[in-house]
Amino acid sequence: MSLLIYAESADGKFKKVAFELASYAKKVAESLGTTVTAVTVNAGNVSDLSKYGVDKVLKVSNDKLANFNAKAYADVVKQAAQKEGAKVILLSSTTDSLYMAPIVAVGLDAGFASNVVGLPISTSPFQVKRNAFSNKAFNITEITTDVKVLSLAKNSYGLVESASSATEEDFAPSLNEADFNVKVASVEKTSGKVTIADADIVVSGGRGLKGPENWGMLEELASVLGAATACSKPVSDLGWRPHSEHVGQTGKPVATNLYIAIGISGAIQHIAGINSSKVKVVINSDADAPFFKVADYGVVGDAFDIVPRLTQKLKEFKAQNA
Amino acid sequence: MKILVCISHVPDTTSKINFVNGDSEFDTNGVQFVINPNDEFGLTRAIWFQEQQGATVTVVNVGGPDAEATLRKALAIGANEAIRVNANPTDGFFVAKQLAEVVKSGGYDLVICGKESLDYNGGMVPGMLAGLLDYNFVNSCTELTIEGTSAKVAREIDGGKETIAASLPLVIGGQKGLVEEKDLRIPNMRGIMTARTKVLTVLEPVAANVNTKAVKFEKPAPKSAVKLFSADDLDGLVNALHNEAKVI
Numbered sequence: 001m002s003l004l005i006y007a008e009s010a011d012g013k014f015k016k017v018a019f020e021l022a023s024y025a026k027k028v029a030e031s032l033g034t035t036v037t038a039v040t041v042n043a044g045n046v047s048d049l050s051k052y053g054v055d056k057v058l059k060v061s062n063d064k065l066a067n068f069n070a071k072a073y074a075d076v077v078k079q080a081a082q083k084e085g086a087k088v089i090l091l092s093s094t095t096d097s098l099y100m101a102p103i104v105a106v107g108l109d110a111g112f113a114s115n116v117v118g119l120p121i122s123t124s125p126f127q128v129k130r131n132a133f134s135n136k137a138f139n140i141t142e143i144t145t146d147v148k149v150l151s152l153a154k155n156s157y158g159l160v161e162s163a164s165s166a167t168e169e170d171f172a173p174s175l176n177e178a179d180f181n182v183k184v185a186s187v188e189k190t191s192g193k194v195t196i197a198d199a200d201i202v203v204s205g206g207r208g209l210k211g212p213e214n215w216g217m218l219e220e221l222a223s224v225l226g227a228a229t230a231c232s233k234p235v236s237d238l239g240w241r242p243h244s245e246h247v248g249q250t251g252k253p254v255a256t257n258l259y260i261a262i263g264i265s266g267a268i269q270h271i272a273g274i275n276s277s278k279v280k281v282v283i284n285s286d287a288d289a290p291f292f293k294v295a296d297y298g299v300v301g302d303a304f305d306i307v308p309r310l311t312q313k314l315k316e317f318k319a320q321n322a
Numbered sequence: 323m324k325i326l327v328c329i330s331h332v333p334d335t336t337s338k339i340n341f342v343n344g345d346s347e348f349d350t351n352g353v354q355f356v357i358n359p360n361d362e363f364g365l366t367r368a369i370w371f372q373e374q375q376g377a378t379v380t381v382v383n384v385g386g387p388d389a390e391a392t393l394r395k396a397l398a399i400g401a402n403e404a405i406r407v408n409a410n411p412t413d414g415f416f417v418a419k420q421l422a423e424v425v426k427s428g429g430y431d432l433v434i435c436g437k438e439s440l441d442y443n444g445g446m447v448p449g450m451l452a453g454l455l456d457y458n459f460v461n462s463c464t465e466l467t468i469e470g471t472s473a474k475v476a477r478e479i480d481g482g483k484e485t486i487a488a489s490l491p492l493v494i495g496g497q498k499g500l501v502e503e504k505d506l507r508i509p510n511m512r513g514i515m516t517a518r519t520k521v522l523t524v525l526e527p528v529a530a531n532v533n534t535k536a537v538k539f540e541k542p543a544p545k546s547a548v549k550l551f552s553a554d555d556l557d558g559l560v561n562a563l564h565n566e567a568k569v570i
Contacts, residue, residue, distance in 0.1 A: 086446035102453060105450065115445075133339045257569045268336050281563070291401065299550070
């Protein structure tokens with residue numbers, strides 16, 4: 001019956017979430033007594049998936065799929081699932097995968113659980129734990145259909161290597177012309193910067209930074225750590241930083257390994273957006289800032305004094321541990 | 323142009339989240355319910371189309387009688403009429419199925435949903451609705467303009483944005499950016515008075531599978547206290563991040 005994952009790639013290279021999904025799938029497949037098949041679209045070297053326990057790769061190469069198209073990609077995943085007789089279909093929780101997952105679910109008459117945060121609690125009945133209420137709670141969801149679609153929350157399982165030798169097979173699903181009625185006219189990518197979606201570390205600033213002209217020190221800290229920069233809602237509302245950097249309940253969710261909040265007091269909506277991050281560091285001059293209640297580490301003090309010195313310390317640390 | 327805006331009735335973003343009945347139900351005690359923020363951006367954009375292009379705007383919710391206050395608020399903001407499908411929104415597929423019936427019988431050209439609701443965060447209704455209707459679909463929309471039957475849409479992608487051309491009929495999953503936050507409408511007295519006379523139709527639900535069940539809720543485990551470092555001990559912080567937390 002197999003278990004199918006959609007291994008997401010960009011510019012021919014797998015995203016890290018694809019390897020996390022494969023790691024997760026391997027474990028779920030073991031508990032179901034089955035194997036892992038991955039479907040890929042215009043990905044280059046698929047052998048990397050073998051490191052994470054994938055048994056078989058269905059390779060789709062099609063120029064019409066050069067840009068992501070939710071309905072067409074959903075067709076690909078649906079037909080791959082049908083070909084393999086897959087009962088469990090796993091996707092990541094990226095913007096693209098979450099875009100197509102509900103269409104896949106409808107196409108396969110499958111129940112769908114998004115933002116799943118761990119291995120199934122039980123496989124019969126099939127129950128998973130997922131984020132709900134903007135990360136303020138978890139919901140145990142039971143999928144009652146024969147075929148099940150799940151999307152795995154980023155950084156919720158991690159990478160677990162498990163060598164296998166995947167067989168590769170070219171796969172040419174039939175695509176519906178009507179799916180291409182939604183046409184991509186242009187794509188604008190933020191170049192040369194780590195994006196919040198890809199980052200393992202995010203350095204975020206709030207109103208305590210006093211103005212957009214002070215973001216240089218944040219960017220320098222981010223650059224030392226290979227981190228993305230982000231901001232609180234008031235900062236994006238004031239136009240100091242773009243909306244795409246706004247982290248919180250109505251902005252972007254962040255589930256990184258390390259989240260460093262500088263000059264952010266910690267409104268409930270902001271905390272909800274970053275709660276899935278593993279380690280939180282808060283730098284704030286106000287010792288009573290609510291953010292300290294949810295932080296792992298904190299420094300009470302002036303960001304303008306602390307951030308440049310912390311950047312220097314981290315540079316030295318990186319130099320010693322290079 | 324006939325626009326349907328799908329409205330979720332969700333706890334206000336500042337709500338404390340608690341559960342009752344053996345953690346199987348959300349505790350609504352003392353909770354203020356609001357229009358789901360992602361839907362509110364879509365509603366305001368729809369009202370813009372109404373004012374600028376003569377569109378009619380219907381709002382719809384799948385929920386119990388308590389959701390009518392939220393629908394009345396949408397009417398006070400300017401929607402022409404409202405529909406409530408009288409059912410407990412058990413799962414995303416059930417909701418999408420009800421909405422699909424409303425769309426089919428009403429012949430809407432544009433269906434605006436929020437990309438996700440802030441309670442269950444399933445993010446599945448817009449895509450399932452588009453799938454059930456076989457309509458064009460764009461998710462995570464941050465800009466939307468319509469000319470005739472052509473739509474120009476921008477959507478957020480990881481690390482940038484994509485501009486898309488599509489034709490009506492169209493379903494979108496909208497979010498912040500569809501309108502600026504400062505342009506969100508607050509009902510004025512005239513709107514509130516007018517809303518009382520607008521039509522709010524109650525429909526009975528159609529049969530639909532329940533594909534998922536919310537069995538139980540859990541709250542995150544309480545956190546241990548923050549470990550504070552003095553401003554003079556940044557080495558201590560770097561050391562903790564490396565040796566203890568193992569994140570650098």
